Amino acid sequence: MKYFATCLLFSAFLCGQTPTPPPPSPVAPGTPAPPAQAAPPQAAPAAPITPDTVVAEVGDKKYTASDVDKLFASLPQQLQAQARMQPDKTLMTILMIRYLAEEAEKQNIDKRPPWNSTIEFQRMQILMQAEINDYKDKIQISAEDQEKNYKENPDRFKEVKVKVIHVSFSATPDKPGPDGKKMLSEAEAKAKIDELRKQIVAGEDFGKLARDNSDHKESATKDGDFGTIKHNSPYPEPVKTAVFALKEGEVSEPVKQANGFYLIRADSVVVLPFNEVRPQIIEDLKQARFNDWMKSIQNRFAVKVDNPAYFVPRRPAQLQTVR
Numbered sequence: 400m401k402y403f404a405t406c407l408l409f410s411a412f413l414c415g416q417t418p419t420p421p422p423p424s425p426v427a428p429g430t431p432a433p434p435a436q437a438a439p440p441q442a443a444p445a446a447p448i449t450p451d452t453v454v455a456e457v458g459d460k461k462y463t464a465s466d467v468d469k470l471f472a473s474l475p476q477q478l479q480a481q482a483r484m485q486p487d488k489t490l491m492t493i494l495m496i497r498y499l500a501e502e503a504e505k506q507n508i509d510k511r512p513p514w515n516s517t518i519e520f521q522r523m524q525i526l527m528q529a530e531i532n533d534y535k536d537k538i539q540i541s542a543e544d545q546e547k548n549y550k551e552n553p554d555r556f557k558e559v560k561v562k563v564i565h566v567s568f569s570a571t572p573d574k575p576g577p578d579g580k581k582m583l584s585e586a587e588a589k590a591k592i593d594e595l596r597k598q599i600v601a602g603e604d605f606g607k608l609a610r611d612n613s614d615h616k617e618s619a620t621k622d623g624d625f626g627t628i629k630h631n632s633p634y635p636e637p638v639k640t641a642v643f644a645l646k647e648g649e650v651s652e653p654v655k656q657a658n659g660f661y662l663i664r665a666d667s668v669v670v671l672p673f674n675e676v677r678p679q680i681i682e683d684l685k686q687a688r689f690n691d692w693m694k695s696i697q698n699r700f701a702v703k704v705d706n707p708a709y710f711v712p713r714r715p716a717q718l719q720t721v722r
């Protein structure tokens with residue numbers, strides 16, 4: 400899109416940085432200190448800048464603060480602050496773009512194919528994005544809806560501190576693992592994790608069994624302590640489903656993953672207070688309403704293709720050789 404191309408053009412012009420001054424030259428020990436320099440005279444205070452103050456010149460044309468403000472305001476919002484850091488490059492770029500665009504209009508390039516259709520399509524894309532942003536900005540979530548969402552979805556706001564025991568298996572158990580030891584097959588790993596769970600249910604210490612048996616070495620050295628899992632933690636859904644089904648002190652059934660089986664113990668289960676998760680609730684409900692709105696528009700324009708053969712990609716016509 401030309402809109403993004405313009406942003407990239409500005410970024411390219413404005414990405415220069417102020418050169419770093421060289422470090423001071425080393426001074427040999429015992430060298431007398433240079434005489435103190437007299438303080439430079441203080442400059443007179445700068446005159447206040449009014450909208451009519453000339454702040455830049457291009458050739459014979461003078462630009463006032465008001466002129467420059469209008470030019471900067473024509474930039475995409477995300478570039479306006481950056482533009483003031485390098486005003487010479489910014490003004491040059493804006494004026495170049497305006498000049499070339501005006502020259503194209505004088506020649507009616509904007510009315511010729513393929514440019515006319517390209518301009519119109521990009522205009523629609525920009526207006527589409529403006530409508531999407533405007534809709535999002537107007538979504539309001541009432542206090543009642545926030546509290547209702549909190550009460551109806553307690554699992555989403557749980558934090559569960561867990562311990563784990565991991566028993567890994569390999570699809571090729573005959574090959575030694577990274578530590579040189581024989582790997583278990585899936586069936587052997589399942590039998591081992593089932594036996595460990597029986598011992599835990601019978602009263603054996605989870606931490607000791609984790610130290611002696613878990614293949615998750617980092618947690619095994621801490622009696623299986625794995626940390627806290629939240630609703631938005633980046634763990635597989637089967638793991639989180641097992642975690643949030645646990646009450647404090649309970650141990651899960653074995654949870655199979657690609658690299659082995661896990662036993663999970665819930666050491667503590669806490670539901671975060673409403674005020675702490677309120678921003679998350681608002682954001683989630685806004686996103687849900689936006690998704691519903693977008694889905695309704697997609698459904699309105701759902702397409703049923705009656706004749707797929709018509710849409711087979713076509714090759715451009717080829718010139719025939721005349722003999």
